[in-house]
Amino acid sequence: MSRNLLAAFVCLLLPPMMASSAHSAEPACAAGLSANARMIFDAVVAAPSKASLKDRVTSKTKSLVLSGRLSRSQARPAAVEAGTCLKSAGL
Numbered sequence: 248m249s250r251n252l253l254a255a256f257v258c259l260l261l262p263p264m265m266a267s268s269a270h271s272a273e274p275a276c277a278a279g280l281s282a283n284a285r286m287i288f289d290a291v292v293a294a295p296s297k298a299s300l301k302d303r304v305t306s307k308t309k310s311l312v313l314s315g316r317l318s319r320s321q322a323r324p325a326a327v328e329a330g331t332c333l334k335s336a337g338l
Contacts (some may be wrong), residue, residue: 274336283317283325284332291333300338304330 280288290307298306308326311317317325 274332274338276332276335280328280332281325283321284328286311286317287325287329288332291329292338300330300333304333 277285277288287304287308290311291303294303294307296303304326308317308322312319312322
């Protein structure tokens with residue numbers, strides 16, 4: 248019985264512990280991103296994909312521009328900044 252109780256306890260605690268470690272694994276470069284680059288960075292990280300990094304950054308940047316959250320003139324420099332950070336972090 249105590250074995251089952253221990254297993255249940257571990258199963259309840261493991262997911263929150265894993266989630267908090269995922270947030271702590273954020274690359275150091277992310278802290279220094281501009282607000283616009285951070286918006287792109289967060290959008291790319293939130294939607295994992297097997298597409299290339301360039302395609303993922305481009306897609307998310309276009310979505311942010313079309314939704315009005317990012318202007319066209321701000322998009323390219325922010326995308327380059329976010330992409331550089333994502334690439335250095337291996338994401």
